[in-house]
Amino acid sequence: RKEVEQDPGPFNVPEGATVAFNCTYSNSASQSFFWYRQDCRKEPKLLMSVYSSGNEDGRFTAQLNRASQYISLLIRDSKLSDSATYLCVVNTNAGKSTFGDGTTLTVKP
């Protein structure tokens, strides 16, 4: 079993749709959690950190459930520019980052 597992996708949605991605992690020692965005053939870039209380940044909302070892990302009012691969990332306190395989989102007109 992989340490970090994401919805396999791909997700194809119309503009304006709401879409949610899920991620589970197996290492209970995990300390910090992130969503990164990766555009085709480019380097990953931080979308948002994920906090226990949940956090929101504009149209994006991230949630963390430590008991269930589960992270989610909700995108509201999808834009064409949201088309990308979304990577779930989990860090341990020992300095190790583990990436999920990513979920690809295509937003269509």
Place this chain on the structure above:
Amino acid sequence: NAGVTQTPKFQVLKTGQSMTLQCAQDMNHEYMSWYRQDPGMGLRLIHYSVGAGITDQGEVPNGYNVSRSTTEDFPLRLLSAAPSQTSVYFCASSYSTRLNTEAFFGQGTRLTVV
């Protein structure tokens, strides 16, 4: 701001050749790491370093060596290239992984081993 600089951007090697992928950051970050990304997959950790003089293995270290003689530089050496090492390699740095700090990535090195 340079951020994380990787060189080269593209490289073709013959099986058995060795080479070093360079990575430098100018943000005085403690933590640096190397990943490989194969098609349709996430990033897999090769080696990482939590500070100058300290390195450790990640998920897929075989066939690769690293060293961290300075805070700024973290080169990745391929000892004897194999076709299975054809991949995109990303170097990343962050201030710390003990806090919710952002990792900054280089633009990647696309390596083909023939």
